[in-house]
Amino acid sequence: MTALTRVLDRFKVPGDLWGGFASMLVALPASVGFGVTVYSAISPQYAVFGALAGILGATALGLIAPTFGGTDRLISAPCAPAAAVLSAFAIELVHQGTAPASIVLLLTVMGMLTGMIQMFIGFMGAGRLIKYIPYTVVSGYLSGVGLIIVGSQIPHFVGASSDLHWWRALTSPETWDGRSLIVGGATVGAAFVALRGKRTIPATIVGILAGLLAYVLLARNDPTMRTLENNPLVLGALGATGEGYLQTITSRWTDIGELRLSQIAALLGSALTLAALLSIDTLKTCVVIDQMTRTRHEPNRELLAQGLANIASSAVGGMPGAGTMGATMVNLSSGAQTRVSGVIEGVLALLAALLLSQFIAWVPVATLAGILIVVGLRMIDTKPLRFLESRATVFDFAVVLVVVACALTVGLIAASATGVALSILLFVREQVGGSVVRHKTFVSQRSSTWYRPEDEMRLIAQQGDRAVIFELQGSLFFGTTYELYTLLEPELKTRDYVILDLRRVQSVDITAANMLGNARDLLRERGKLLLLSHVREQLPNGRNLREFLIQTGLIEPDVPVPALLGAQAPEPQGTVRVFKDLPAAIEWVEDRIVSQIVRPQDSQAALTLQEMQMFKDHRDDTMADLEASLQQRSFKAGETIYAIGDQVPELFLIRSGEVRITAPIAASRQVHHIATYGRGDFFGGMSFLDELARSENAIAQTDIELFALSLEQYVRLSENHKKLSLLLMTAISRTLAQRLRHADGERTLLHA
CATH class of the missing domain: 2.60.120.10 (Jelly Rolls)
Incomplete structure (x- = not known):
């Protein structure tokens, strides 16, 4: 049974049908807009190819990703991160003087490399690692991408030349076209009104209809708006079935064979960035689906399917993409139940492009710009503003701010790397700020599981302070080593026994192990002992703690195994004792304290x-x-x-x-x-x-x-x-x- 057959066997009508149709209405216009954003960065004449790339991307991703993926209701289509990275890449090549045809060729190869990297990530089982990216980084990344999308659409929104930088276009009213402003304003206004309503019709559709209506009303008094030729206000003829486009794809494949290996290698950095962003976007959407439907997705399988879909999409000249939040939520709210809804979305996207290509040609550029501005604004995460309300989270807000600033000024990969680095520093700061000592007690205050006679208990109560107990917690690493040694040092100089309970320790690094070695040496100089309990063979991070402490020289490699079983074990050599648990260590100390009590010679005889x-x-x-x-x-x-x-x-x-x-x-x-x-x-x-x-x-x-x-x-x-x-x-x-x-x-x- 093929993957497609298995999917069809689960087809749920009418939920999947309506879900696929509604999500197509959302995904297709956005896909066209993303395609236009990327290809218009090459040259205004390539905007048509961008629209077709969006259509083909929505079709290929819609058909392949759900067929081989494992997440029900997920809609895959060209998305904002892909548009941001690809358009930035295209703009950079234009500034370098690269020929437009070569840029199109490199975009195709980059999309295919992105899919291959995603498949490799899924095959290696690394999909689960992406969920560990800190929220502050994801939030800053989303806001940064949203601002990039908004900025890239400002020239189209105001009717200025797409060659102008967004700031220049925004501050140069003489370059504006009032007709674009009216159409774009109607689109944005209607979309936001729809977002505040009951959302019977998706806000994207309401915005597009409002933009089209505004354009029609303006065109009644402006003959230049009623023709496709030389009309910068609309997309223009798509040519979805034209021989010119097919010939371009064919020649593109011919040209790929002539690329040098060095040229392909130069794309790997950008492809890796795009693969990471698309994977994050997909898996983030899958997590939301899981939360809303109480299901669990398979991240590695999903990445394999997304990678395969991006390879196929790029191979036919389409845009790469990911599992998109907006279309997926529309699909879910429309009653979709299975992956078939995603397949239906892909089929309907192709049919709409073939049957309604003349209609799509009349979609105003300002309308698509307005829709993308709405999408970009909604991507901006305002939740981190709450971090400013507390001193404890103000640094987390600073991380979000730095990620956004890096995304806008340097690049998305630099923003992600900077955010992760700052998050690690904040984590270290939190670890250093918290105490690794959970409790400090003495053997006179604690007891083992041995119930002793009253005379022994009295002696232990009197002399139990010869042994101090430190119950440690958290991570013992370079950031907490100094604080721990500061607490240990006074006891190392005065106590006969120092017990360290490692039951709640999550990890130990080489710096902490070296510090424990110093503590052992200080006790050895006084002829006293260091006792370790709960020296586990597997910490939460997977490390064998006992083996690690042997490798670092803290405990001897020939410590007999019985020494790990309890207080009755044979005496090991050296000045470090290792015990299975804390009661066993306490019992061992108690035995040495009460050993001074003289018992009769027949102390083992049966009592009357x-x-x-x-x-x-x-x-x-x-x-x-x-x-x-x-x-x-x-x-x-x-x-x-x-x-x-x-x-x-x-x-x-x-x-x-x-x-x-x-x-x-x-x-x-x-x-x-x-x-x-x-x-x-x-x-x-x-x-x-x-x-x-x-x-x-x-x-x-x-x-x-x-x-x-x-x-x-x-x-x-x-x-x-x-x-x-x-x-x-x-x-x-x-x-x-x-x-x-x-x-x-x-x-x-x-x-x-």
């Missing part, structure tokens, strides 16, 4: 009930009754004690070993480490109290010995030993309250 912290200072006979209600259980390392969804409400007291509590992260295969409990602690209290299903997994991290108390056994115990049951519940509640208080304190600290 009376030896547990929560039951100290209670009578032995009471504990004997409680112990009689408990079951002793043992698990090997790695075995599951309970899993998510288990319904058995039990409380577990740890006699020896360690248990790890985990839960899966929602909508992810990753597992979150919630807590680790050790000898003398308990777990499973929440389900024991509320009798709901387990919401986490409990896995033995080492061989473990447990006391297990089921809810059923507790109820029996409470019937006979009310004081004992109250004692047990009080101990559980007190411990849970301490954990909750600590968690609330940390949460408040993190949100400060």
